[in-house]
Amino acid sequence: MQRRKVTFKLYPNAEQEKRLEAWVRLHCELYNAALQERIEAYRKAGKSISYYEQQNVLPEIKMARPEFLELGSHALQQTLRRLDLAFQAFFRRVKAGQTPGFPRFKSSKRFSGFCYPDPAGWKLMQNGKRGATLRIGSGFQALTLRARGRHRFGDTARPNDLTIMRRNGSWFASVTLRVPEAACARERADDRHRGIDFGVTDWATFDNGETIENPRWVRTELPKLAELQRQRARKRKGSLRYKRLSKRVARLHERIANLRRDFIHKETTKLVRTCAVIATEELTPKNMSRSAKGTVETPGRCVRQKAGLNREILSAAFGLAHQVISYKAVEAGTRLHLANTRQLKPSQRCARCWEIVPKTLAQRVHVCPHCGHTMQRDQNSASVVLIDAHTPGTGVAARPKASPHRRRKPRSATRETHTTTATAV
Ligand SMILES: [Zn+2]
Numbered sequence: 001m002q003r004r005k006v007t008f009k010l011y012p013n014a015e016q017e018k019r020l021e022a023w024v025r026l027h028c029e030l031y032n033a034a035l036q037e038r039i040e041a042y043r044k045a046g047k048s049i050s051y052y053e054q055q056n057v058l059p060e061i062k063m064a065r066p067e068f069l070e071l072g073s074h075a076l077q078q079t080l081r082r083l084d085l086a087f088q089a090f091f092r093r094v095k096a097g098q099t100p101g102f103p104r105f106k107s108s109k110r111f112s113g114f115c116y117p118d119p120a121g122w123k124l125m126q127n128g129k130r131g132a133t134l135r136i137g138s139g140f141q142a143l144t145l146r147a148r149g150r151h152r153f154g155d156t157a158r159p160n161d162l163t164i165m166r167r168n169g170s171w172f173a174s175v176t177l178r179v180p181e182a183a184c185a186r187e188r189a190d191d192r193h194r195g196i197d198f199g200v201t202d203w204a205t206f207d208n209g210e211t212i213e214n215p216r217w218v219r220t221e222l223p224k225l226a227e228l229q230r231q232r233a234r235k236r237k238g239s240l241r242y243k244r245l246s247k248r249v250a251r252l253h254e255r256i257a258n259l260r261r262d263f264i265h266k267e268t269t270k271l272v273r274t275c276a277v278i279a280t281e282e283l284t285p286k287n288m289s290r291s292a293k294g295t296v297e298t299p300g301r302c303v304r305q306k307a308g309l310n311r312e313i314l315s316a317a318f319g320l321a322h323q324v325i326s327y328k329a330v331e332a333g334t335r336l337h338l339a340n341t342r343q344l345k346p347s348q349r350c351a352r353c354w355e356i357v358p359k360t361l362a363q364r365v366h367v368c369p370h371c372g373h374t375m376q377r378d379q380n381s382a383s384v385v386l387i388d389a390h391t392p393g394t395g396v397a398a399r400p401k402a403s404p405h406r407r408r409k410p411r412s413a414t415r416e417t418h419t420t421t422a423t424a425v
Contacts (some may be wrong), residue, residue, distance in 0.1 A: 001178045003160070008124075008132055008149035010171040019170060020164070023071055027079045028111035030061075030068070034083050035103060051084040062364035070141055072121040075114055082115075095389060109282075113165040122162050124175055126150060134173050136164075147173060153183045168254055186269075186332040191276035195386025197346070197378040198280065198318050201364075204267070205387045212267060217259040222313065225252050260317050268325045272332040277327070279337040279389035281346055281381075312405075337389035344388055351375065351383035 012020055034054050041049050055077055062068045068076065086103040094099035116122050123128075124147075132147040136328065151157065157177040165172045195207035204212040230244040243277045273277060329336040339346060348356050350366065352373040357366060366373070366380040375383070 001180060002184050004151070004153065004157070004177045004179050004184070005174060006149065006151040006177060007172050007174045008134065008147040010134065011146040011148065012171055012175055016145060017171070019143060020166075022067075023164075024113060024166065025108040025115070026068060026071060027075075027114040028106055028108040030076060030079050031083055031111070032105050034080055035105060038083075038087070038236055051080060054080050054083075054170075064216065070137055071114075072137070074118060074120060075116050077113045078117045081117075109414040112167070113163060115164070116162040118161060119159045121274040124159055124162070124173070134162075140412040145171075145173075147346060151177065153179045156180050156183045169252055184331050186272060188273055188276070188332050188334065190274040192274050193277040193386065193389070194271075194275050195277075195279040195384070195389070196271075197361065197382040197385070198321065198376050200314055202378065203317075205376070205382050207382040209376065209379045211378075215259065215263040215265070217256050218314070221256045221259065223250065225249070225256065228252060229308065256313065260313075261320065264317065264321050264324055268321060268328055271325065272328045272334045275334050275390055277335045277337060277386075278329060279339065279382075279385040280322075281341045281385060333390075339385045339388045344382035344384065346388075347377065349381075349384045351380050351387060 134145045136143045157179045160176040163174040202211040235242040350368040353371040355370045
């Protein structure tokens, strides 16, 4: 069994939204009350209250406040557990000598949502092509919400838990599914071997010279974000205009995140569908922030801040891409080869004679003084990682014949995913 998380967007009507908001307020009230109880018990009696002591009071609370009844006992327990986790994290960090903040009282506006830790008390139904229905509670009091989203796992997937979240005024339901291995598998249409160099000028460059351009949001949305943040910096903190701009910044951040996720999911799916072997560099912060210099096409004010912003957001995109590509590779039975950057130095190595050819970031073309090999920089490094993928261990055999004075190739210390066989769904 595998765990997969699927998020559905909810479309509550006005009345349903009021109910959801009331529920979030109640969960928040419980959280704050439990926090208060812990603080007071410690102040007055020097005693710390455990999660279980608080859990055992829940029935009494429900007797006194019947509005808590429809929230479901497991969901209420989960909110108490959330507070307990906050305390555990706090004490862990104190022990480690750090200076963490004490768990805070939360305003219900900031309280993100609540969670049903098991499949009881709610039901998700997928119907039609994109639609879904989420029912929370039972009987005539049940809340039946329209939802949009879809998972590809079919009827064999079993729901495990549900989180209801509110983000920037929209509601989402995030469901964890337990999926049998067979239902996770992806079909593969081709068995290509490809080396990829992820970069900032182009999002990806392949060993055959093909490229995937940076998506639209890098060119259009990031400058917008920078402009909004500049505007906000001129407002008095906490003022109405500051808040208004903050809301717009938050929404734009979310939009960029959505565009980025969409782009990465589509491209990585295409990749694993067509490749039997994918070779790329291991992911380290250094590779991610590499050559961010080339991103700013329009010189002018705040170039450095903008470069920083681009770098930060793009590096998040590489992080996500690696994460997504590694689980999709397993699902499709594609071998993902992650070359050790430090040892292999793909951007400095010649793909034909395997010599190290030092380059600065500004040098976009690889010209080898040893064998005369000339190639676009990123394409060369994509070729190098692909060769590395074909040479297990020291694997000299698969490497192309080179000039006689070549150095011994360093041991290829690489991490690899398991090769699995894809089964068609
Ligand atoms: Zn060379």
